[in-house]
Amino acid sequence: GVGSSRRGKAAKASAAMATVAGLNVKQVPTKPYEGQKTGTSGLRKKTKDFMQENYLANWIQSLFNALGDEVKGQSLGLGGDGRYFGKEAAQIIIKLAAGNGFKKVVVGQDALMATPAASAMIRRRKLYGGLIMSASHNPGGPDNDFGIKFNYSGGEPAPERITDKIFGETTKVATLNMADIPDIDLSKVGVTKFGDFEVEVVDPVADYLATLSEVFDFGLLRSFLARKDFSLVFDAMHAVTGPYAKRILVEELGAPASCVKDGVPSPDFNGGHPDPNLTYAEELVKIMWAEQAPAFGAASDGDGDRNMILGHKFFVNPSDSVAIIAANAQACIPYFKGGLKGVARSMPTSGALDRVAADLQVPFFETPTGWKFFGNLMDAGKCSVCGEESFGTGGDHIREKDGIFAVLSWLSILAFANKDVPEGGRLTTVQDVAIAHWKKYGRNFFSRYDYEECADADANKMMDHLRAIIAAAKPGDKFGDFVLATADDFEYTDPIDGSKASKQGLRFIFTDGSRIIFRLSGTGSSGSTIRLYIEQYTADPSKLMLDAQEALAPIVKVALEVSKLQEFTSRTSPTVIT
Ligand code: G6P
Ligand code: ZN
Incomplete structure (x- = not known):
């Protein structure tokens, strides 16, 4: 609104200047925004949130603060999925990269770059890392979602040690280092230099x-x-x-x-x-x-x-x-x-x-x-x-x-x-x-039932109910016609670095290899999405061609009974079936 653009001008007028790599860099005062919590898929919010005055710039500056001196003299990849606000966002990111000491930004033409292509580009060009402007499969546009994520030098999504640090920085960010350079023409492939800093617009498909x-x-x-x-x-x-x-x-x-x-x-x-x-x-x-x-x-x-x-x-x-x-x-x-x-x-x-x-x-x-x-x-x-x-x-x-x-x-x-x-x-x-x-x-019949936008409290109560059942369950217990082999809350120890991830999904595994799994989605944006995964194996040649829903009907029934899903959530059917 008008108020925020006035604040913007005031901030710019009072910005101190510094010189980085031969460029003038404005030190723009800023204040933290709440809720810039960064997951491994980066930050995903409403586009309108991102378009607030310093919202995107704050997160980018926080990322650079988290990475520290390491970024000086490095090259950064940049691109996105083409959604609304991507081109404007790219200009902001380029100025911040220059202002924070990167020597180069490699950006996809028209600010485009698919996520796997960004990973390939980072690896091929041995870039320090890359920024992807995307909210993946979420709808885009002024009334929908925008997002930004950081991939590290192997082309992989930023590990938790970095995402946690970024979030910490977002709660105290005070200054944006913005290089005083004009917007780049992203529609043409080629190199533009400003002092020791350069922007290379590349074909987003080539690497x-x-x-x-x-x-x-x-x-x-x-x-x-x-x-x-x-x-x-x-x-x-x-x-x-x-x-x-x-x-x-x-x-x-x-x-x-x-x-x-x-x-x-x-x-x-x-x-x-x-x-x-x-x-x-x-x-x-x-x-x-x-x-x-x-x-x-x-x-x-x-x-x-x-x-x-x-x-x-x-x-x-x-x-x-x-x-x-x-x-x-x-x-x-x-x-x-x-x-x-x-x-x-x-x-x-x-x-x-x-x-x-x-x-x-x-x-x-x-x-x-x-x-x-x-x-x-x-x-x-x-x-x-x-x-x-x-x-x-x-x-x-x-x-x-x-x-x-x-x-x-x-x-x-x-x-x-x-x-x-x-x-x-x-x-x-x-x-x-x-x-x-x-x-x-043999065939592993598989289906996933999604119950989207359940009330958080209802979904949690159902999960607690299932945890109690798992705690009391013993191998050999019968669930309908299925005999329990084991039930637990999935835990993973990374065989490479020994890190542990717990509470990764409630699972019932039966003696015939069939499974029922309950998880709450980690990517939903409103309420809780319950995911019910159902699997049943057959090696019987006469059953291979059955329709998955038909084949799975008996075990789905068991899953709904044991979870009391309908009772807890008042849902009589899933919103999406895969
Ligand atoms: C994203 C991740 C996938 C993950 C999926 C799970 O797409 O990139 O690796 O499988 O989220 O989403 P959920 O909503 O089930 O937590
Ligand atoms: Zn995606």
Whole structure:
């Protein structure tokens, strides 16, 4: 409002000047904002909060304060998912980086950079770190969300020791070091110098493409996509992966331009919710469930780290997807041709991957929910492929989950499976690949029920009730027809650094391998989201093709009874079913 812009002018008038690397730097007085709590996904708030006078600048300055003298003379990556306020935010960040002693900022053209691409760029250019302006799959625009996160020099999300420190700094930040330089033209690739400081505007796809071309056999993919009897559609959901899909799938691999749906990043994602699942990617689902459909469908989220893979009238559950990619990686993906070093999944993700690990005789790790837990394993050379039920799949080529990696992995599997099928012959489909996998390993039926925006108190009472049941439970206890093997609150000790994470989800594991898991979401923005994960394994060939909801109905019933979910929350049905 008017008041705040007056305050802004007053602050600027009283700002002291200093000189950093030959630049004039204004020392702008500021006052802390409350609630700038930083998680591993950075700071996510309403766009309007971020647009308050010094809100973004305070957090960035706090980050630089937390990092200390280490940042002097370093290079910083920058980019975002194209959402509203990103371009303005980039200008503020560039001035602060210069004012705090960075020697260089490498920023994606038009302030764009997908999260996996930022990770690749940091690694390839050996940057000190990078800032990603994104609220992932949350809707964007002036009335929705904005976000900012920091990735460190390995391309991985900032570890807790840094995020805690940033938060501490946000509560006492008093001065913003703003270089007195003009706004940069972010629409043109090139270098602009100010004293000893420079800004390089780069093609946001180039480094990422270079990394992916080292992972995959682009020649194999090119000849597969050239087949007249194969077609695909990639839904960028009006978010950042549009330019990536055009460049990689169309220009590099030769797919027709029409295969990219909604490929122009829009500041509010065209009013949509850029989350690739059966609910929010309903337009893609409609295309893939039509009688005449492409053979392969995929979508990615706002910032390009999540993915969904579809065949004709067929949904690949993310828990199956990572298992199938792991099982086929060595044969189909050159980067993995020496074999996998190990594999990992988050605890609620189904056990399909466990069976592949046992078969391949490679180390297997079960981590808490959250991509950050994979980083240490990858750095230690113990994990090549990992994934989560929450539509995240990735490899150790970078340190973020990677939507286009999942797409190219599936295309590689299909290309390999069809290399001896003559054009016009019977193509091996996505569904065929999944069925062949289930025939070999059995099928882990899996579903997730989300109960969004429950009252915090109700959700907590239900979790307490379940904790009490777990405390009293003994192996052999019967829950419906299921016999309990063990029940606990998941705890993880990082095998690399020994750090512990506790209370990571309540789980009931039955003697037949079936599981019921309850967790409260760590990413919801209002109230509590209860997640109920249900899994049941079968090796019975006559049951492999059952519908997941049908197959899981008996165990879902047990889960709802034992939790008294309906009684505690008054919810008769989930808001989202995956
Ligand atoms: C983010 C993280 C994922 C994680 C997911 C869990 O997307 O990047 O690694 O699996 O959140 O979200 P939840 O809402 O279940 O805590
Ligand atoms: Zn994301």
